[in-house]
Amino acid sequence: MQLDLAAVRVAAAAFPKPEAFKPSYGTAGFRAEASLLPSTVFRCGMLIGLKARSCGQACGVMVTASHNPEQDNGLKLVEASGEMLEPAWEAHATQLAQADTAEQLLQVLAALAATLQPADTPGRVIIGRDTRSSGADLAAACSAGVAAVGGKVSDIGVVTTPELHFTVQTFNQYQALEEQAYFTNLLESFRTLTAGSHAPQQPLHVDCANGVGALKLQQLVPQLQQLGLQLQLYNAGQGRLNHGCGADYVQKEQCFPAGMGDLPAGACCASIDGDADRVVFFTKGQDGSFVLLDGDKIAALAAVYLRRLLSHAPPGTADSISTGVVQTAYANGASTRFITEQLGLQVRCTNTGVKYLHHEAKAFDVGIYFESNGHGTVLLKPSLLQRLQDMDENMSVMQLLAVSRLMNQAVGDAISGLLLCDAVLRSGTSLAEWQALYTDLPSRQLKLVVADRTVITTTDAERRCVTPAGLQDAIDAAVAKYDLGRAFARPSGTEDAVRVYAEAGSQEAADALAREVAGIVFDRCGGVGSRP
Numbered sequence: 001m002q003l004d005l006a007a008v009r010v011a012a013a014a015f016p017k018p019e020a021f022k023p024s025y026g027t028a029g030f031r032a033e034a035s036l037l038p039s040t041v042f043r044c045g046m047l048i049g050l051k052a053r054s055c056g057q058a059c060g061v062m063v064t065a066s067h068n069p070e071q072d073n074g075l076k077l078v079e080a081s082g083e084m085l086e087p088a089w090e091a092h093a094t095q096l097a098q099a100d101t102a103e104q105l106l107q108v109l110a111a112l113a114a115t116l117q118p119a120d121t122p123g124r125v126i127i128g129r130d131t132r133s134s135g136a137d138l139a140a141a142c143s144a145g146v147a148a149v150g151g152k153v154s155d156i157g158v159v160t161t162p163e164l165h166f167t168v169q170t171f172n173q174y175q176a177l178e179e180q181a182y183f184t185n186l187l188e189s190f191r192t193l194t195a196g197s198h199a200p201q202q203p204l205h206v207d208c209a210n211g212v213g214a215l216k217l218q219q220l221v222p223q224l225q226q227l228g229l230q231l232q233l234y235n236a237g238q239g240r241l242n243h244g245c246g247a248d249y250v251q252k253e254q255c256f257p258a259g260m261g262d263l264p265a266g267a268c269c270a271s272i273d274g275d276a277d278r279v280v281f282f283t284k285g286q287d288g289s290f291v292l293l294d295g296d297k298i299a300a301l302a303a304v305y306l307r308r309l310l311s312h313a314p315p316g317t318a319d320s321i322s323t324g325v326v327q328t329a330y331a332n333g334a335s336t337r338f339i340t341e342q343l344g345l346q347v348r349c350t351n352t353g354v355k356y357l358h359h360e361a362k363a364f365d366v367g368i369y370f371e372s373n374g375h376g377t378v379l380l381k382p383s384l385l386q387r388l389q390d391m392d393e394n395m396s397v398m399q400l401l402a403v404s405r406l407m408n409q410a411v412g413d414a415i416s417g418l419l420l421c422d423a424v425l426r427s428g429t430s431l432a433e434w435q436a437l438y439t440d441l442p443s444r445q446l447k448l449v450v451a452d453r454t455v456i457t458t459t460d461a462e463r464r465c466v467t468p469a470g471l472q473d474a475i476d477a478a479v480a481k482y483d484l485g486r487a488f489a490r491p492s493g494t495e496d497a498v499r500v501y502a503e504a505g506s507q508e509a510a511d512a513l514a515r516e517v518a519g520i521v522f523d524r525c526g527g528v529g530s531r532p
């Protein structure tokens with residue numbers, strides 16, 4: 001592909017890279033303090049502009065730092081399929097973003113362009129952003145990057161991350177960019193799923209993390225009310241983004257978000273994160289305690305529901321359909337046991353990061369995937385959808401098709417997840433029954449800093465360490481001392497830290513095992529600071 005490198009040089013000069021800044025495309029794209037990022041987003045604009053021109057379709061950029069503080073920002077790049085950027089291109093993105101001089105930058109860009117052919121159709125880049133104050137300027141820098149390589153831009157303004165993925169996916173199918181298509185799709189599929197179910201339900205109290213999800217849910221409130229769902233929104237934009245609220249806070253701190261501690265016992269509550277791509281549920285126990293229903297519990301509920309729908313489909317349907325649940329090593333062992341032993345479904349474990357789960361889930365006709373922290377969705381294979389469409393109209397078949405429309409097929413979507421769980425709760429599974437599907441094994445997560453976390457390499461979906469030598473044997477010896485013990489250590493893909501996870505028969509044992517494993521990692525991997 002031919003590029004006007006002189007013009008690129010001039011355009012790039014307006015977005016100099018801070019000298020010591022070495023950004024890399026992590027588990028969820030780039031993230032940093034917003035003022036560091038203009039060069040990164042400009043360069044990623046060039047990268048995704050080239051990709052769009054070479055495939056002749058729309059690709060996407062989402063400017064967001066998700067659950068991180070307001071002063072941070074970042075970006076996620078989106079393929080024409082609506083899915084996350086393919087790994088080979090993550091490496092190109094890192095190379096471009098790290099180029100120190102104009103010469104290096106042009107060299108990396110020209111080398112990449114030389115491998116690409118322009119398509120017959122022009123392609124375009126759809127850019128969205130969350131509510132952060134730095135978002136508009138960064139989106140403009142990204143547009144400038146796309147333009148510098150001769151690409152076309154559609155800036156769709158403030159949207160949730162999954163909405164951007166959905167828009168890219170559907171634009172390539174129907175050439176429409178209207179936001180209403182996203183809402184209509186959610187509302188109509190929710191209507192099908194809840195038709196004939198037992199309204200009125202109790203209200204659903206949603207903590208919106210003071211983020212973009214609040215804006216979008218506010219728009220849905222009146223129509224959802226007509227469908228029998230009463231949404232009460234909290235942290236809907238008055239307070240600081242992700243501050244004392246949001247899915248990340250609630251799941252990590254295991255406590256009520258700001259403004260929601262006074263709700264009555266048994267209230268049905270949920271938290272979404274700053275860019276609305278993850279959701280967890282929670283409630284208050286009769287004793288006033290905080291009760292979390294995390295991504296594992298959502299996966300279990302979705303699995304119960306889909307299994308039920310499949311069993312009511314025309315005879316023989318369920319037998320010929322592969323249904324599986326994809327989890328990571330962080331999934332509570334009790335959830336894995338419930339899904340395999342009680343539901344008789346397959347469970348696969350992948351590396352941490354939604355892109356790995358999504359990929360694995362596509363192998364099933366019905367693939368349910370959730371990380372414990374609430375990222376996830378339900379995928380139905382196109383060949384299965386075709387089969388269902390060809391079947392006689394049966395309530396369960398209609399509902400299975402509705403699940404495929406409600407659940408974002410490109411990426412995890414908090415709004416889809418909220419609506420799916422509400423629909424299942426109305427279909428006859430109560431909140432108490434959901435809670436009681438299984439009891440979580442006590443667990444503990446810790447993190448520690450070591451001199452160089454890349455000395456730790458892992459295998460078996462990050463559940464076992466390969467290097468440094470002897471580390472895994474020492475972890476195994478620790479785990480063996482605990483009843484129902486399981487533990488692993490892995491380097492984070494988003495932070496300069498090593499994460500340790502442990503579960504065991506009691507909370508004290510899980511805490512002790514996590515501490516012990518963290519100590520082992522500290523001693524053998526060059527721990528920094530005080531020993532855990």
Ligand SMILES: CC(=O)N[C@H]1[C@@H](OP(=O)(O)O)O[C@H](CO)[C@@H](O)[C@@H]1O
Pocket residue numbers: 027028330352353354371373375491492493494495499
């Ligand atoms: C234990 C944990 O919660 N890890 C998170 C975190 O990844 P790490 O590689 O563990 O830093 O950020 C990812 C991106 O948001 C998310 O997908 C993942 O679940």
Ligand SMILES: [Mg+2]
Pocket residue numbers: 066067273274275276277278
């Ligand atoms: Mg997020």
